[in-house]
Amino acid sequence: MEENKHTLWFALLVVMALSSYGLYSETRKDLKIAQEQIARLSGESEGTIVSQQKTIDLQGEELEKAKESEELLEEALDNLKDSKTVSQAVSAGTIINQYAPSVVRLVCVENTETNKLQQGSGVLFSGDVFGDGSSYYVQTNLHVIETNEDGFSQCVIAVYPDPDNSEDYIVYKSKGHTLYRNGVDLAYLKPVEVDNNERAGLLSSLSLYALKGSAVPTCNSVSIGDHISVLGYPGIGGESLTVTDGIVSGFEFRSGERYVKTSAKIDQGNSGGIAIMDSGCIVGIPTYVKTQIESLGRILDLKSL
Numbered sequence: 498m499e500e501n502k503h504t505l506w507f508a509l510l511v512v513m514a515l516s517s518y519g520l521y522s523e524t525r526k527d528l529k530i531a532q533e534q535i536a537r538l539s540g541e542s543e544g545t546i547v548s549q550q551k552t553i554d555l556q557g558e559e560l561e562k563a564k565e566s567e568e569l570l571e572e573a574l575d576n577l578k579d580s581k582t583v584s585q586a587v588s589a590g591t592i593i594n595q596y597a598p599s600v601v602r603l604v605c606v607e608n609t610e611t612n613k614l615q616q617g618s619g620v621l622f623s624g625d626v627f628g629d630g631s632s633y634y635v636q637t638n639l640h641v642i643e644t645n646e647d648g649f650s651q652c653v654i655a656v657y658p659d660p661d662n663s664e665d666y667i668v669y670k671s672k673g674h675t676l677y678r679n680g681v682d683l684a685y686l687k688p689v690e691v692d693n694n695e696r697a698g699l700l701s702s703l704s705l706y707a708l709k710g711s712a713v714p715t716c717n718s719v720s721i722g723d724h725i726s727v728l729g730y731p732g733i734g735g736e737s738l739t740v741t742d743g744i745v746s747g748f749e750f751r752s753g754e755r756y757v758k759t760s761a762k763i764d765q766g767n768s769g770g771i772a773i774m775d776s777g778c779i780v781g782i783p784t785y786v787k788t789q790i791e792s793l794g795r796i797l798d799l800k801s802l
Contacts, residue, residue: 500593547617587737592777593726596620597660597738598706598769601635602730603686605652605671617641618770618783619686620728621656623707624683627675631701635671635686637769638784638797642674650674654688656698656706664736667698679751682784682797715799716778725759725774727783727794729767739767746793755801757781763794772796 599621606786607615619637626634635654641651659665669688677683691697723745731739743761750756757780759772768785781799 499745543650550633560712573773574607592773592775593740595729595777596728596771596773598656598658599708600660600668600728600730600738602654602655602657603635603637603769604652604655606644608645609649612647612696615641616730616732616766618767619654620769620771620782621688621703621707622713623704624710627687631687632700633688633707635682635688635738636782637686639676639682639684640781640785641769642671642686650684652686653691654686656703657738660738663676666696667697667702668694669700677802681754681802682800683782714778716776716780717800719745719757719774719780719798719800721747723735725757725772725777725796726762727759727761727763727770727772727779727796729763729770729783731762732764732766732795741767744796748798749795755798756784757796758793758797760795761794763796 518536557703562711601619601621604614605617609614617637619635621633621635623633637695637776644650650671650673654669654671655666657663657666658668668691670691671686672689674684676687677685687702690700721744724742725745726740726742728738728740730737731741741762743759745757746753746760747758749758757772759770761783763783764787765785767783770783772783773779774780776800780796780799784795784797786795787795
């Protein structure tokens with residue numbers, strides 16, 4: 498294209514030069530040749546412009562088709578994402594239902610002098626943590642069961658065979674407690690049968706609801722942004738099991754133990770319950786921290802113990 502331009506300018510200069518020197522009539526043949534070159538080059542330029550315009554139009558059509566294809570792809574991905582979300586929601590609901598019957602409601606003596614009570618939650622497991630041949634224990638926060646008397650605790654344990662029916666429950670009582678380790682907000686209760694109560698349950702019935710400690714998976718890793726569900730019996734509306742959810746917001750250490758910060762609501766009632774991830778592994782024990790200022794819950798990380 499650049500070479501053609503130079504030739505065109507050269508031909509024009511020839512015409513101008515011939516005219517300036519009065520030689521136009523004598524060089525008719527040369528002029529004709531120059532005119533033919535101009536015409537040919539002009540035609541080539543127009544053809545090139547038309548060809549380039551066709552190329553641009555074709556590229557425009559291809560870009561439009563590519564845009565349409567991209568929009569279709571984005572729509573397909575959105576549909577896939579929505580489908581996956583529904584699948585995860587169903588899966589999470591199924592996992593929650595598996596854990597729900599094992600989450601128990603605790604009503605414990607807080608002050609032996611005033612008979613003041615406090616409510617919390619716990620999780621029923623099969624196994625012996627007391628070393629006396631016991632078949633079952635309830636895992637909870639120490640602050641849920643502790644009283645004004647050191648080493649003493651007294652609780653009623655309510656088990657809900659159908660967590661969706663808050664009017665159907667069986668009761669047990671606790672016989673003492675044992676600590677996981679001094680300085681850790683974790684304790685175990687021993688359930689025993691209650692006498693002279695129409696809702697009293699048999700110890701043998703607990704096999705239907707207790708989790709097998711050795712078979713329950715503890716989460717190997719927890720990361721900021723992970724989704725978490727907290728199961729327990731909250732202080733308000735605590736007659737029925739409640740599920741609150743949120744994400745992992747960070748981590749903090751208290752008394753040498755790691756706590757997972759979460760946006761899920763945790764109060765005195767669902768403290769001591771259970772926090773699980775969508776995969777079904779247990780993160781830890783939702784723990785109400787009385788001194789917390791920001792509206793973030795805490796989960797005692799069982800993996801760090």
